[in-house]
Amino acid sequence: MASDLVPGGYTPVENPQSSRMKELAEWAVAEHNKKAGTHLMFIGILTCESQIVDGVNYRFTLTAKDEKDNCEIESYMAVVFEQPWEHIKELVYFQKLLLAEQ
Numbered sequence: 001m002a003s004d005l006v007p008g009g010y011t012p013v014e015n016p017q018s019s020r021m022k023e024l025a026e027w028a029v030a031e032h033n034k035k036a037g038t039h040l041m042f043i044g045i046l047t048c049e050s051q052i053v054d055g056v057n058y059r060f061t062l063t064a065k066d067e068k069d070n071c072e073i074e075s076y077m078a079v080v081f082e083q084p085w086e087h088i089k090e091l092v093y094f095q096k097l098l099l100a101e102q
Contacts, residue, residue: 009051010059016048024089025060028078032094040064043073055083057092 013021022045029042043063051057060078065071079093 010049010057011051013048013050013058016045021045021048021058021060024058024080024082025062025078027089028060028080028091028094029062029064029076031091032078035091036094039067039069040076041067046075053081055081055086055088057081061097 015021025045025048026042029040032038033040041064043065046061046063048061049059051059058080060076060080062076062078063073064076065073075097077093077095077097078091081090081092082088
């Protein structure tokens with residue numbers, strides 16, 4: 001997978017529905033919940049791209065819903081930075097998408 005990545009730009013992940021990508025997306029939602037005090041429940045991945053930096057940024061468009069409010073499923077963008085060799089994983093960005101952005 002890493003050999004297909006282009007330094008600097010985002011490229012589509014070969015298998016966005018892999019267990020590895022689902023694990024990262026679920027982690028992003030859980031991390032956002034901890035930081036923001038929300039109760040989102042991960043539903044699924046719509047798209048996933050990766051970017052080589054000093055590690056890898058994974059940019060997800062994912063779906064989730066609020067467990068407390070029993071709301072509709074909504075779309076979110078999340079960016080997870082990872083340096084597996086240093087055991088670093090960080091939620092860089094997490095935001096609900098507006099209808100026009102979906």
